[in-house]
Amino acid sequence: MTTTPRGPAAASSPAPVPPSLPPASPSRTLGVAVIGYSFMGRAHSNAWRNVNAFYESPRVEQRLLVGRDEHQLVPAAQRLGWAGTATDWRSALERDDIDIVDICTPGHLHAEIAVAALEAGKHVLVEKPLANSVAEAETMVAAATAARARGIQSMVGFNYRRLPSLALARDLLAAGRVGEVRQVRVSYLQDWLADEDAPMSWRLRQETAGSGALGDLASHAVDQIQFLLGTTVKAISGTVNTFVPERAGGAGMEAVTVDDAAWATLRLASGAVASLEVSRFATGRRNALQIEIYGSLGSLRFDLERLNELLYFDATAPAELQGSSRILVTEATHPYLHAWWPTGHTLGWDHTFTTQAADFLTAIASGTAPQPSFEDGLGVQRVLAALQDSARAGSAVVELDQSS
Template sequence: MTTPVPDPVAAAGRAPAAGVLGVAVLGYSFMGKAHSNAWRNVNAFYPTLRVAQKVLVGRDAGHVAEAARQYGWEESGTDWRSVLERDDIHVVDICTPGHLHADMAVAALEAGKHVLVEKPLANSVAEAERMAAAAAAARAHGVRSMVGFNYRRVPALALARTMIADGRVGEVRQARVSYLQDWLADEHAPMTWRLRRETAGSGALGDLASHAVDQIRFLLGSPVDSVSATVTTFVGTRRGADGPERVSVDDAAWATLRTASGAVASLEVSRCATGRKNALQIEVYGSLGGLRFDLERLNELQFFDATLPGEVQGYSRILVTEDSHPYAGAWWPAGHTLGWDHTFTSQAADFLRAIGSGAPAAPDFEDGLDVQRVLHAVTDSAARAGATVHL
């Protein structure tokens, strides 16, 4: 006897027509484009619930209309609240600056919409707590929510997590995560919303360290217990529309994180690392082996097996493109590599599976809240000259 799959959309009072989920994306710039690409492609590669790209929302009517045409949306709009009143919208995907996340997500969840929010979850712990509470209340009615840490869908990193959980590197003792970019290395680079605390919440911390902290939690399977950190702003003033403007967020941060499992992780993030474009590098060292990953070679995972005889030890290269590897089987024959954009399509597929099956979505808003607490601890520690902050 086949057990019927619960319909959480219907349970939330928003039954889709002909089994198709209507999607709205709020925000049409960098992340809006990446998420639009995912919704356009998810049904072509993953056997999930069917989706329709209903509406793309942004503040500038002309720009969002052009983006909607380019990205394949049926229509565009400028009023995100009106989207929540529509019965043909079942999924709301939030890709706006961080200061808008909380109000949008809470309102969408209360309207019975499934909600995906691009990282970081919020600009503050208080906002993240409000969002997590709304998500928990909505979950009781079958409404799903997820935070967009897309690097969990890199096949090599998903494989690394499995290998660590299976004990292939033994007891994890230490890890190193660095995420370095250089788009602010030029002191003449102009002011943007990402450099204002009131819109971005933080600088490299929210932008880059949120990914790094999530990977530490994801790979090691353990929460962060304490933080000791320092942060800095290398260029304190940038050229704004009306003249020089003070930068109110961090350019770079360094931290030592201790996890509940006893592992120690070092963290380094910067948007002023000259010559680094999007360099996420991860190293994990255990009692029986080690793992290394570089986003610039994202189809590869390096594995050191210390259980082998010494004369044949050395890092081996695993090309993570086999059908049996996480996510890879949805795409091309073995050896045909994937790119950064594929992670967003896999992320959309995971969210649709959670909606369709009623299973928990991961990472959820509670995960996003935990990351936000670590970021706050980094800021708190830095303000206290690197004092250890316990979570």
């Protein structure tokens, strides 16, 4: 698989318009190709392998795993359950038995592959963030809009939307259980870069990753703010920092060209104010996404390190009974839990990808646009870009227009 980005212009070159795909049904098996076999490729492969075991969705077959290094690719495909392999992602677009292309590559390849796949008549799932830039994301949205008119679906992989606890939080907020939301705090902290001797990787180069903690972590955080509250960011002020400016690469020391951490204040269209902190230098925090939502009638708190729990404070209860209630989100009536285990048997991080696959398949079968859409991914990308603009301007307030 080539790793030389050709850019959105090349990806959107004129191509014959394929006929619309016939509606999927549980009796029609859909062929899946995953592009990428590392961290995210493994997580998505696990989801495609298990989705039909737990969800009543169209049948799928793992037909093709794509990666650059054939020596690593072939054993990876054998471990992960794939029938075949290819070293060029274009192979997936040329095959009639591939219906879904699932993109798990570094961000600089998302736009080219996604646009080409949509034009070839493939349903497309893309890992977050949608793209490395607003311009690339806009190109992808245009391609998705055109494809949708032909019955071809697309989705961006913000898997935390499929956490039962956060889906329940959204339901409680929509039902007004915490009243008018006034204040939100979101932090996503990791420490895998805290060691200054950690080697250079594609995630530390702007040309491949687009940004650092912003695209990696803040994309999840911003999506959750907008998803949970059903609103958008209208203004932002922020700053970023790179703690270790150089790291050892294959040819000696190399400049780190992305951020290591970021902080921001966000004003939402709903009137609420949110604070945001993301870092890959938070020593001792392995994967700590924490969300706090404070309203006029109560509050909600979530911690990814206790992902089956949601804390709910009811301010309308008598003072002598007030206190945060721990909701163990494992009931069959809680979001997504009907497909899994008996009450009290908890789920893990990996289950979100299986549920994501099931939602995508259901949308394909019903002919409805899945969520989160490429438009949602573009909205997140605009917030990240505005934060970068604010940081460059000395934490100036940057206004956003997300009306289109």
